[in-house]
Amino acid sequence: MKNIWITGASSGIGRALALKFANEGWQVAASARREDLLNEISELNKNISPFPLDVTNKEKCKEIFEQIKNKYQSIDICFFSTGTWDPKKEKDIDIDQMKNVMEVNFFGTLNCIKVVEKYFKEKNSGHISIVSSVAGYRGLPNSTGYGASKAALNNLAESLYFDFGRHNVRVSLVSPGFIKTPMTDKNEFRMPFLKTSEFAADKIYNGLVNGSSFEIDFPKELTLILKLLKILPNRLYFYLIKKLTKLQKL
Numbered sequence: 001m002k003n004i005w006i007t008g009a010s011s012g013i014g015r016a017l018a019l020k021f022a023n024e025g026w027q028v029a030a031s032a033r034r035e036d037l038l039n040e041i042s043e044l045n046k047n048i049s050p051f052p053l054d055v056t057n058k059e060k061c062k063e064i065f066e067q068i069k070n071k072y073q074s075i076d077i078c079f080f081s082t083g084t085w086d087p088k089k090e091k092d093i094d095i096d097q098m099k100n101v102m103e104v105n106f107f108g109t110l111n112c113i114k115v116v117e118k119y120f121k122e123k124n125s126g127h128i129s130i131v132s133s134v135a136g137y138r139g140l141p142n143s144t145g146y147g148a149s150k151a152a153l154n155n156l157a158e159s160l161y162f163d164f165g166r167h168n169v170r171v172s173l174v175s176p177g178f179i180k181t182p183m184t185d186k187n188e189f190r191m192p193f194l195k196t197s198e199f200a201a202d203k204i205y206n207g208l209v210n211g212s213s214f215e216i217d218f219p220k221e222l223t224l225i226l227k228l229l230k231i232l233p234n235r236l237y238f239y240l241i242k243k244l245t246k247l248q249k250l
Ligand SMILES: NC(=O)c1ccc[n+]([C@@H]2O[C@H](COP(=O)([O-])OP(=O)(O)OC[C@H]3O[C@@H](n4cnc5c(N)ncnc54)[C@H](OP(=O)(O)O)[C@@H]3O)[C@@H](O)[C@H]2O)c1
Pocket: 007, 008, 009, 010, 011, 012, 013, 014, 031, 032, 033, 034, 035, 037, 053, 054, 055, 056, 081, 082, 083, 084, 085, 104, 108, 131, 132, 133, 134, 175, 176, 177, 178, 179, 180, 181, 182, 183, 184
């Protein structure tokens, strides 16, 4: 029997992934703040157990991971998918908003990584997967807090790849393109190559269980273009993004 801890499991990508792993026979510890939604997915599949948690609460992260260890004895994968994005507040420099985004997206993820660090390093095996975004590759218009929080996660994941690697613990980075979830339902612009959360869950499951690469990115139609943009010189990058976003009326 294999066990996974998923945060952000009440909705969107995390929820779809919890159901995917549970349907594949894994035991899933599902965390997020909305307990009613966690209970709902655990009703759908008995392999899922709710562990309500606000990831910005460091002490609670510790407490919940202790409960998860007590229940399952062994944890194979930790998948940290919590995130927040409010497009309306990203257009200006709103310091309080940016602090909140960093608190959830970056420090919330870091709180979870910290509480599993000792466990995995002592076990000398395991896997920590961090959900970032293609929005973290380079600066984009109207993304003052979200992009910065994801860029910070990208750098953190690379750094942890080395540190945990010395203890035989795999660190992976998940970079989704546009996935239809409550988060992106708020977007008023056209989202190219938009996919379902079930599509995302299949790609992630495959990358986590059958793959061994550091980055799990999808859909390739979008991520290949963005990876190319990522390595362009600044002048060309800024020119192309201005053109593309004008077409998108951003
Ligand atoms: N959808 C996309 O196109 C897309 C693209 C790139 C990256 N991503 C990333 O993918 C991840 C999942 O996003 P999604 O699209 O699935 O969005 P979503 O449906 O809004 O899910 C976000 C999840 O994070 C949880 N969460 C938020 N704040 C939390 C907190 N303080 N403590 C615990 N849980 C918290 C939410 O649960 P509660 O509200 O119940 O706490 C929810 O389960 C995010 O990191 C997002 O940045 C998404």
